[in-house]
Every structure is written in C-alpha cells, then in structure tokens.
Amino acid sequence: MIGEMLCREEHDLVLLQEVWSERDYLYLKKKLACSHPHSHYFKSGVIGSGLAIFSKYRIHDTFVYRYSLNGYPYMAHHGDWFGGKAVGMAILNIGSLTANIYVTHLHAEYCREKDSYLPHRVVQAWELQQFIRHTSAGADVILLGGDLNMHPQDLGNRLLRSYTGLQDSYLETAKFDGCENGMTLIADNPFISKKELGPFEKGIRIDYILFKSSSKADIYCDSMSTTKGSVLDHPFPYSDHEALTAELRLEYCIPAQTGSDRQSKNQDAAAGKLAELVDIVTEARTEVKVGLHCAERMRYTAARTGVMGLALLFLELAIAAVPWLALGAEQPFPRTSFYLLAALCFAILLTTSLLYIFYTMELKSLQGAEDQMRLAVGSLQEKLRGFPLAQPHNPPRRPPEGQEPSAFDPEE
Amino acid sequence: MIGEMLCREEHDLVLLQEVWSERDYLYLKKKLACSHPHSHYFKSGVIGSGLAIFSKYRIHDTFVYRYSLNGYPYMAHHGDWFGGKAVGMAILNIGSLTANIYVTHLHAEYCREKDSYLPHRVVQAWELQQFIRHTSAGADVILLGGDLNMHPQDLGNRLLRSYTGLQDSYLETAKFDGCENGMTLIADNPFISKKELGPFEKGIRIDYILFKSSSKADIYCDSMSTTKGSVLDHPFPYSDHEALTAELRLEYCIPAQTGSDRQSKNQDAAAGKLAELVDIVTEARTEVKVGLHCAERMRYTAARTGVMGLALLFLELAIAAVPWLALGAEQPFPRTSFYLLAALCFAILLTTSLLYIFYTMELKSLQGAEDQMRLAVGSLQEKLRGFPLAQPHNPPRRPPEGQEPSAFDPEE
Numbered sequence: 001m002i003g004e005m006l007c008r009e010e011h012d013l014v015l016l017q018e019v020w021s022e023r024d025y026l027y028l029k030k031k032l033a034c035s036h037p038h039s040h041y042f043k044s045g046v047i048g049s050g051l052a053i054f055s056k057y058r059i060h061d062t063f064v065y066r067y068s069l070n071g072y073p074y075m076a077h078h079g080d081w082f083g084g085k086a087v088g089m090a091i092l093n094i095g096s097l098t099a100n101i102y103v104t105h106l107h108a109e110y111c112r113e114k115d116s117y118l119p120h121r122v123v124q125a126w127e128l129q130q131f132i133r134h135t136s137a138g139a140d141v142i143l144l145g146g147d148l149n150m151h152p153q154d155l156g157n158r159l160l161r162s163y164t165g166l167q168d169s170y171l172e173t174a175k176f177d178g179c180e181n182g183m184t185l186i187a188d189n190p191f192i193s194k195k196e197l198g199p200f201e202k203g204i205r206i207d208y209i210l211f212k213s214s215s216k217a218d219i220y221c222d223s224m225s226t227t228k229g230s231v232l233d234h235p236f237p238y239s240d241h242e243a244l245t246a247e248l249r250l251e252y253c254i255p256a257q258t259g260s261d262r263q264s265k266n267q268d269a270a271a272g273k274l275a276e277l278v279d280i281v282t283e284a285r286t287e288v289k290v291g292l293h294c295a296e297r298m299r300y301t302a303a304r305t306g307v308m309g310l311a312l313l314f315l316e317l318a319i320a321a322v323p324w325l326a327l328g329a330e331q332p333f334p335r336t337s338f339y340l341l342a343a344l345c346f347a348i349l350l351t352t353s354l355l356y357i358f359y360t361m362e363l364k365s366l367q368g369a370e371d372q373m374r375l376a377v378g379s380l381q382e383k384l385r386g387f388p389l390a391q392p393h394n395p396p397r398r399p400p401e402g403q404e405p406s407a408f409d410p411e412e
Numbered sequence: 413m414i415g416e417m418l419c420r421e422e423h424d425l426v427l428l429q430e431v432w433s434e435r436d437y438l439y440l441k442k443k444l445a446c447s448h449p450h451s452h453y454f455k456s457g458v459i460g461s462g463l464a465i466f467s468k469y470r471i472h473d474t475f476v477y478r479y480s481l482n483g484y485p486y487m488a489h490h491g492d493w494f495g496g497k498a499v500g501m502a503i504l505n506i507g508s509l510t511a512n513i514y515v516t517h518l519h520a521e522y523c524r525e526k527d528s529y530l531p532h533r534v535v536q537a538w539e540l541q542q543f544i545r546h547t548s549a550g551a552d553v554i555l556l557g558g559d560l561n562m563h564p565q566d567l568g569n570r571l572l573r574s575y576t577g578l579q580d581s582y583l584e585t586a587k588f589d590g591c592e593n594g595m596t597l598i599a600d601n602p603f604i605s606k607k608e609l610g611p612f613e614k615g616i617r618i619d620y621i622l623f624k625s626s627s628k629a630d631i632y633c634d635s636m637s638t639t640k641g642s643v644l645d646h647p648f649p650y651s652d653h654e655a656l657t658a659e660l661r662l663e664y665c666i667p668a669q670t671g672s673d674r675q676s677k678n679q680d681a682a683a684g685k686l687a688e689l690v691d692i693v694t695e696a697r698t699e700v701k702v703g704l705h706c707a708e709r710m711r712y713t714a715a716r717t718g719v720m721g722l723a724l725l726f727l728e729l730a731i732a733a734v735p736w737l738a739l740g741a742e743q744p745f746p747r748t749s750f751y752l753l754a755a756l757c758f759a760i761l762l763t764t765s766l767l768y769i770f771y772t773m774e775l776k777s778l779q780g781a782e783d784q785m786r787l788a789v790g791s792l793q794e795k796l797r798g799f800p801l802a803q804p805h806n807p808p809r810r811p812p813e814g815q816e817p818s819a820f821d822p823e824e
Contacts, residue, residue: 043780138549
C-alpha cells in the first residue's frame with residue numbers, strides 16, 4: 001500500500017523507519033523499481049532496524065551505527081530492543097555534490113511522566129550527533145530523516161540540533177501544508193489511542209526532516225507537508241505516523257561577505273551558541289547520571305537476588321545432607337519439594353546472571369557516554385575561553401561554481 | 413609496571429589494547445599524569461574494550477564503534493565477547509593539523525587451520541575500514557594502532573589497507589630495530605606457548621601501526637622498533653605481545669607535480685588498485701557467506717533442539733496425564749524423574765531460545781555486511797569502468813604553508 005502511495009508521487013528520496021521485515025522491503029523495492037532504482041535496507045538486531053532508503057540517485061556507500069543502548073530484552077512487549085535501533089547512512093551524488101543521507105529511529109517513549117527509557121534515548125541522541133558530526137566532514141549536503149520519538153524541545157532534540165547545526169525543515173520552510181504544528185502523531189489517526197498522547201490531545205511532532213548546508217551548497221526548504229490521517233479510497237491510513245514531505249532546494253554557494261563587522265557579529269553568535277551547547281551537554285550528562293544510578297540499582301538488585309538464590313540452594317543441600325550424613329536415618333525432605341526448589345534456585349541463578357551481565361553492559365555504555373560528554377564539555381569550554389581571540393573556524397567560502405538549483409524531496 | 417616503562421620513554425602518543433579494568437587505567441593515568449596529561453579509556457562490553465589512549469596533545473573529541481560481531485558469549489573461556497571489542501577514535505590537534513587517532517583490538521585467532529571466528533574477524537575488518545574512511549574526511553593525519561590479530565597478508569588486513577590507503581609503518585620505516593620480521597608475538601616470550609604459534613615457530617606479526625598522509629601533511633616513518641621479550645631487571649616481560657614504537661615525521665605538503673605524464677601514470681596505478689580492491693572485497697564477501705552458512709546451520713540446530721525439548725515436554729505431560737485421566741489409577745510415573753525431566757525440558761527450551769535470538773542477530777549482522785560489500789563492489793566496478801575518462805579524484809595539493817616537521821611516536 002505504502003509503495004503505491006510512494007510510486008504515485010515523485011520524490012527523489014524516500015526514508016522509511018518501520019520496515020520490519022525484509023519481505024516488506026523486497027516488496028517495496030519491486031514496487032519502486034521504476035521510480036527509485038537504488039535502495040538500501042539496514043539490517044540490525046533480531047527483527048531488523050526497520051530503516052530503509054529509496055533513492056533516484058545511485059547509492060555509492062552505506063554505513064550503519066547500532067546504538068549502544070536500546071531498552072531491555074525482557075521488555076518484549078515494547079519490542080524496541082529486538083529492533084536493534086540504529087542510524088543508517090547512505091552516500092550519494094546529487095549533481096557534483098556529495099550528499100550524506102541519514103535515517104534513524106530512536107527508542108519509543110511509552111510514558112512521558114515516568115520515562116524509564118529517557119537515559120537510553122538521550123544516549124542515542126548523543127551517539128546520533130556524534131555519528132553525524134564525525135561522518136559528514138566530506139559531505140556537501142547533510143540530510144537526516146527520522147522518527148526521533150522526541151518533542152521539538154526535548155533534551156535529545158536540542159542536543160542533536162545544537163551540536164550538529166542541523167536545521168529543522170518545519171521551522172525553516174517557506175510554505176507548509178499539513179497537520180497543526182507539524183504534528184506527525186495525531187489523535188485523528190485510528191491507530192493512535194488517546195491514552196498514548198496523554199496531555200497532548202491533538203497530537204505531537206516526533207518525526208523530522210533535518211538538513212545542513214555546507215561551504216559548497218546552501219539548502220532551502222521551499223515547502224513542506226504532512227499527510228492528514230485519512231487517505232482517499234482507503235479505510236485506514238498507511239501508518240500510525242503521518243508522513244512528512246519536504247521540498248528542498250540546493251544552491252551552489254556564493255562567497256560570504258567577510259567584513260570585520262560581520263565577522264565580530266558572527267563570533268558573538270557563535271560564542272552564544274557554544275555556551276548554549278555547553279548547557280545542553282551538561283543537562284544531558286545529568287540525565288545520563290540518573291540512568292547510571294538506576295542501572296546500578298538494577299544490577300545490585302540482580303546480584304542480591306542471585307546471592308539469595310545461591311543461599312537457598314546451599315540451605316536446601318544442607319537440610320538434605322544432614323540425614324544423609326547421619327547414615328541410615330530416613331530422608332525427611334520430600335523429594336518433590338527438593339527437586340522443585342532446586343530447579344527454582346537454578347532458574348533464579350541463571351536469570352540473575354544474565355541480568356547482571358546485561359546491566360553491566362548497560363552501565364559500561366552509560367559510563368562511556370558520560371565520559372565522552374565530560375570530555376566534550378571541557379573541550380567546548382576551552383574553545384569558549386579562547387573565543388574573543390580565536391580566528392573564525394569556517395574556511396572562506398569558495399568562488400561560485402555556477403548555480404545549479406536542484407530540488408529533491410525526502411519523505412519519511 | 414607498564415606505566416613505569418612508558419613514563420621512562422618520551423612518546424607523544426601511547427595506544428593500548430588490553431587495559432582490562434578501569435582500575436588499571438586509573439593507575440596508568442596517575443603514573444602518566446606528568447608526561448601524558450590527556451587520556452581516554454573506551455568503555456564497552458561487560459569487561460571493557462581494553463582500549464586506551466594516552467596523549468601529550470589535548471584530546472578534543474572521542475567516538476567509539478562497537479563491532480557488530482565479536483564471538484559467542486558461551487565461549488566464555490575465549491572471553492572475546494565479554495570484552496566488547498571496538499574501535500576507538502580520538503581527535504587532537506598537532507600544530508595546526510587535525511589528527512584522528514584510532515585504536516582497536518580485533519577478535520583473537522585461536523586455531524588458524526579451523527578458524528571459526530574468521531567471518532567475525534573479516535566483518536570487524538570491514539567495519540573498521542568503514543569507520544576510518546567515513547570519520548576521517550576532515551583529518552590531516554590518520555593513525556591506527558592496534559592488535560589486529562591478523563598476519564600481514566591476511567584477508568582482513570589487505571581489506572583494511574587497500575580500502576583506507578593506510579600504510580604499514582613496518583614496511584615504510586627507514587630504520588628498524590626489533591624482532592625478526594617485525595614480529596610481535598614471539599616464541600621467546602614466556603607468556604606464549606609454542607602451540608599457540610603453530611607452524612610459525614619464531615613468531616608472527618599481528619600488531620600494527622598504520623598511518624595515512626593527507627593533502628595537507630605527508631607522514632614519514634623515520635624509525636621503528638619492537639621490544640624483544642625480556643626486560644632488564646624484570647623476571648618477566650610486560651606483556652605477551654611485544655610493544656611497537658614508531659617515530660613518525662609530519663611535513664606540511666609541497667604541491668604535487670601535475671604533468672600529464674604523471675597524471676596518466678597515476679590513473680593507471682589507481683585503476684590497478686581499484687581492481688585489486690574489487691577482488692579483495694569479493695574475497696571478503698565469500699568469507700562472510702561462509703559465515704552466513706555456518707550461522708544459519710547453528711540457528712537451525714538451536715531451533716531443532718528447542719522443538720525436540722518441547723516435544724519431550726509434551727510427551728512427558730501426556731504420559732503423566734493418561735493415569736490421571738483414568739481416574740483413580742495410580743500414577744506409575746516416578747515423581748522424581750518427572751520433575752527432573754520437566755526441569756531439563758525447560759532448560760533446553762530457555763537455552764535454545766536464547767541461542768536462537770543470538771544467532772538471528774549474528775545472521776542479521778553478517779547479512780548486513782554482505783549487503784554493504786555487494787553494494788561496494790558494484791560502486792567500485794562502476795568507478796573502474798569510468799576510469800579512462802574520469803578526472804583524477806585527488807584535489808590539487810595546496811601551496812606550502814611553511815614546513816613544520818613534527819615528530820610523534822605512537823606506541824602500542
């Protein structure tokens with residue numbers, strides 16, 4: 001169904017986040033073969049990451065980064081862990097420009113008031129910004145489409161946008177046609193329950209198309225739209241989320257004016273942004289520390305339960321051994337209870353051992369993220385201190401290489 | 413101990429791969445505080461990745477990539493899975509140059525003749541080259557130090573070097589002082605058993621320092637050395653591997669001559685290299701397919717055993733249920749056996765379920781790597797076809813910005 005919709009419209013790029021089986025991907029690939037000959041499905045986890053890219057441009061290279069934290073395997077009804085959430089990257093050429101296209105899907109938010117997955121999602125946002133920053137140095141066009149599962153002003157979202165400099169299509173667009181406030185999870189969608197939306201009765205915006213210009217190309221969002229729940233001639237919409245479409249225009253760069261006035265203004269703005277970034281990273285660090293505390297407590301509980309299981313096993317063996325040692329005395333311990341209790345002890349030991357290993361890995365990942373954040377704050381503060389004296393970091397823009405406006409429309 | 417050794421010598425960078433606990437890292441950090449004030453420990457897995465960087469230069473940013481495949485958790489005596497093998501990156505400035513320093517440790521090879529971990533190591537090498545290529549576009553100096561657990565001409569090593577263009581210090585060095593053939597795992601080391609080395613009686617070279625020049629800086633290896641097993645005043649050497657030291661010289665670039673003769677020669681060489689790379693990636697793909705086949709078989713075995721466990725459980729319940737249904741008849745099934753058998757069935761079901769999930773994840777990762785390799789081969793072949801007509805891809809080198817030879821010596 002969704003394939004037909006995509007086929008009808010002429011988009012240069014289609015980014016999907018919930019293609020949960022390879023069969024679905026292959027179906028879409030066949031359907032879109034005429035309009036989007038190039039595609040890639042990012043495999044990950046047990047089910048698959050769900051991420052797929054369909055493109056009119058040839059995909060030259062791909063890379064995938066699996067988030068180090070992604071929920072808990074025993075929360076099987078939430079299913080996030082089994083999806084192996086990741087960020088996928090595809091490199092393609094648009095005219096003479098190199099474009100890095102990212103697609104991602106972060107851990108869902110099941111309860112906003114008591115969101116036990118918040119530290120995981122913050123670490124995912126942290127790793128996402130790291131991945132984009134470090135892999136996009138050679139790119140002229142940077143584009144991210146994804147279900148971030150975060151409201152526009154949520155910590156992870158601010159972290160991502162501030163650190164990478166990505167711009168939100170919805171905020172930058174010249175024209176917009178779609179749901180109120182660009183919402184992509186709306187109450188009118190029959191797949192969405194009112195309970196899910198909580199106090200946000202009308203809906204929330206959790207899907208995004210973000211982009212970033214480079215020294216070689218400026219990107220403008222000419223128009224943006226979302227679907228609006230129902231679909232003509234269909235009893236149900238295609239998805240529980242509304243699809244986003246953005247029409248982006250690429251323009252080869254005109255050299256920037258580098259008057260000293262403008263420079264000092266730029267510096268002030270950059271210093272302001274840096275200071276804001278330091279605050280955001282510090283906030284993220286606090287959130288990760290909360291997660292650390294929580295993971296430590298869970299690991300401690302697992303260890304304690306394991307020790308109790310072991311103690312129970314020893315106690316049982318001791319009770320059974322006493323008559324055995326007093327040779328000839330009859331065994332007063334009922335056999336059935338003995339075996340059932342022993343099986344229970346072994347089950348406890350096995351489960352708590354697995355949980356202990358899992359929580360240790362969670363702790364290591366959280367500690368790792370916290371270490372990196374601490375280092376980043378130090379480095380950013382250092383940069384900030386040197387600011388009034390520092391040279392601007394952006395290299396002077398190159399002379400224009402001819403204008404070649406090119407419109408491409410990613411959709412998720 | 414190792415800290416003291418490092419303190420005595422004056423290296424700019426120290427890369428370590430087997431710091432198995434944070435306590436050891438903190439001890440080293442304290443010991444090296446005077447000479448190497450900046451450091452980072454990469455946390456990962458259950459035990460930790462073991463990777464650490466000590467530097468004289470301020471570390472501005474770090475990033476870590478955990479390999480998607482890394483042995484099996486039930487091979488606890490090999491321990492690789494618990495280490496969460498990864499590649500760590502640290503970004504630092506050397507003069508006005510941006511240096512990306514990578515440190516890694518791949519899965520060990522326990523039996524060269526029948527190496528069941530080969531597909532995992534090949535995928536690790538594949539992910540390593542992807543990580544380095546995609547994160548180093550903005551770097552002027554690229555340096556990798558690591559225990560690759562591969563002989564110099566092994567598939568993964570060729571894949572890494574061909575794809576990234578990294579050069580082997582041992583092959584490039586002007587002077588060398590150390591073990592024969594640059595070996596780092598030698599028979600003379602008391603921690604090494606003869607059996608481990610197999611037919612390579614004297615030893616093997618599995619630790620490397622690789623580097624890559626950029627358009628901004630040329631790198632030369634002036635000298636290289638290895639330790640030689642024993643250490644003065646110590647009964648035992650510091651490690652089971654010999655430490656590598658390389659003295660690298662950085663030179664700001666002189667613009668390259670771009671005569672048409674040279675250009676066409678360069679093109680021929682580049683085409684040859686591309687063709688070689690296509691062969692290597694194809695070879696790696698074959699190896700990954702072998703791994704896929706093997707993982708599929710293991711998953712099938714797990715599934716079959718699980719089904720047998722389930723069948724056994726049903727059989728047992730049926731046998732027990734017959735007298736129970738024939739009301740009043742005495743239960744002929746001995747209780748003890750009943751409970752023991754039931755416990756066994758549950759244990760089988762649990763274990764095979766966990767294994768099934770694990771093998772599915774392994775399959776997904778192998779399939780993902782194979783997909784990426786297929787795409788890469790297609791893309792490389794496309795490039796190759798266009799070669800006689802294509803423009804050379806290297807941008808002309810910039811005019812010299814003054815020579816600033818700077819020597820720095822990484823060690824692992």
